[in-house]
Amino acid sequence: MGGVVERIVEKIREESKEFEEVKIMHLCGTHEDTISKYNIRSLIPENVKLLAGPGCPVCIIPDEDLQKVFHLLEKEDVILTTFGDMARVPFEGKSLFHYRAKGKDVRIVYSVFDALEIAKNSDKNVVFFAIGFETTMPSTAVAAKEAPENFFIFSAHRFFIPAMEALMPNSEIDGYINPGHVSTIVGVVAYEGLTKYKTPMVISGFEPEDVLLSILMLLKAIKNGSPLLMNEYVRAVRYEGNVKAKEVMNEVFDAEDGSWRGLGIIPNSKASLSRVYENCDAEKFFEDVFEDFVPKEDKRKRNCLCGEILKGKAFPTDCKLFMKACTPRDPIGSCMVSFEGTCNIWAKYGKSL
Amino acid sequence: MCLAIPAKVLEIDYPFATVSLGGAKRKVRVDLLEDVKPGDYVLVHVGLAIQKVSEEEVREIERLWEELLRE
Ligand code: SF4
Numbered sequence: 526m527g528g529v530v531e532r533i534v535e536k537i538r539e540e541s542k543e544f545e546e547v548k549i550m551h552l553c554g555t556h557e558d559t560i561s562k563y564n565i566r567s568l569i570p571e572n573v574k575l576l577a578g579p580g581c582p583v584c585i586i587p588d589e590d591l592q593k594v595f596h597l598l599e600k601e602d603v604i605l606t607t608f609g610d611m612a613r614v615p616f617e618g619k620s621l622f623h624y625r626a627k628g629k630d631v632r633i634v635y636s637v638f639d640a641l642e643i644a645k646n647s648d649k650n651v652v653f654f655a656i657g658f659e660t661t662m663p664s665t666a667v668a669a670k671e672a673p674e675n676f677f678i679f680s681a682h683r684f685f686i687p688a689m690e691a692l693m694p695n696s697e698i699d700g701y702i703n704p705g706h707v708s709t710i711v712g713v714v715a716y717e718g719l720t721k722y723k724t725p726m727v728i729s730g731f732e733p734e735d736v737l738l739s740i741l742m743l744l745k746a747i748k749n750g751s752p753l754l755m756n757e758y759v760r761a762v763r764y765e766g767n768v769k770a771k772e773v774m775n776e777v778f779d780a781e782d783g784s785w786r787g788l789g790i791i792p793n794s795k796a797s798l799s800r801v802y803e804n805c806d807a808e809k810f811f812e813d814v815f816e817d818f819v820p821k822e823d824k825r826k827r828n829c830l831c832g833e834i835l836k837g838k839a840f841p842t843d844c845k846l847f848m849k850a851c852t853p854r855d856p857i858g859s860c861m862v863s864f865e866g867t868c869n870i871w872a873k874y875g876k877s878l
Numbered sequence: 879m880c881l882a883i884p885a886k887v888l889e890i891d892y893p894f895a896t897v898s899l900g901g902a903k904r905k906v907r908v909d910l911l912e913d914v915k916p917g918d919y920v921l922v923h924v925g926l927a928i929q930k931v932s933e934e935e936v937r938e939i940e941r942l943w944e945e946l947l948r949e
Pocket residue numbers: 828829830831834841844845846847848851852856857858859860861862868
């Protein structure tokens with residue numbers, strides 16, 4: 526595969542000549558990682574703009590969900606389990622790690638199955654703070670089916686396809702790079718309904734060659750007005766996706782309107798536990814605890830541009846706090862926390878424009 | 879969060895499998911995939927194998943690359 530990168534870049538240069546400007550948005554934090562790590566923005570011509578969308582599940586979780594989990598920890602003696610990224614997200618300067626330092630039982634797990642094991646070996650109530658898009662939801666769904674009595678799920682899961690449905694109409698974007706691993710679950714079929722917006726989409730893998738090839742495929746499709754839906758990541762994404770995973774996900778979760786940082790309320794985007802699984806729904810089981818819950822605003826985040834960055838309307842370098850008041854060591858917004866957050870990635874690899 | 883890593887299946891103990899993930903052995907769940915066998919490559923995300931990665935399709939993508947570059 527030697528020289529492939531150069532050859533694709535050359536083709537991209539040729540294809541892009543006739544455009545004044547092309548705006549391509551990717552929808553996955555892992556794509557931003559590839560793009561920044563390999564400096565893809567500087568490899569391709571300047572008139573091809575690569576924007577980052579809302580593809581970071583930690584970043585898009587609104588403060589309200591996080592505050593609710595804090596509230597639960599303050600009121601109830603539970604073992605709170607979650608992924609490491611989520612535990613570092615601050616609200617008013619506090620994170621789940623802060624609660625752990627204060628003596629609360631907060632445990633970082635690699636997977637929901639580890640949380641399940643903790644519950645099986647404990648008399649205490651164990652709550653799993655579940656985050657992630659369709660890639661991650663099947664694992665939580667499998668765990669819900671095997672939940673012991675003391676295991677609860679606080680679901681901050683979001684369905685990604687409804688977010689695209691919200692994003693695509695009236696958008697200035699000329700082409701989309703669709704998230705590769707969400708697509709391994711939902712399949713090519715999930716995007717068929719979105720072709721009505723007439724904006725080409727390509728499901729892409731995560732090697733630099735994959736991303737570059739996807740850009741090339743998009744440029745050709747934008748020029749020709751078709752195809753509107755392409756799959757570059759054929760080695761992992763099938764037309765129908767992972768049918769078993771979709772089945773268990775649909776069995777365990779119901780879609781409700783859900784709020785996203787930066788994007789507001791998106792219809793049918795929040796995955797809540799369905800009736801059948803309400804016995805392990807933390808929001809139902811601890812209903813009384815949440816009765817006096819009132820969401821607040823984090824004043825520290827007043828100048829945080831995370832919301833704009835998630836919409837592709839700003840870059841981290843547009844934020845006055847970037848690498849000044851806000852750093853990976855002492856983050857203000859979630860985009861600086863997550864390894865898939867654009868601010869964190871730019872901090873890691875240096876300025877990427 | 880949405881990162882999934884390719885791993886080689888070493889042994890099946892349904893619904894689990896031992897896989898080799900970047901050289902380390904790890905136990906993951908494989909019950910959302912159809913007939914996984916030792917020797918298969920799977921994409922692992924937070925302890926769950928979410929899809930098989932096929933060797934044939936790896937070659938397929940190389941063919942696609944070649945085709946696009948030749949045009
Ligand atoms: S640099 Fe920090 S404060 Fe600025 S947008 Fe990013 S996360 Fe928010």
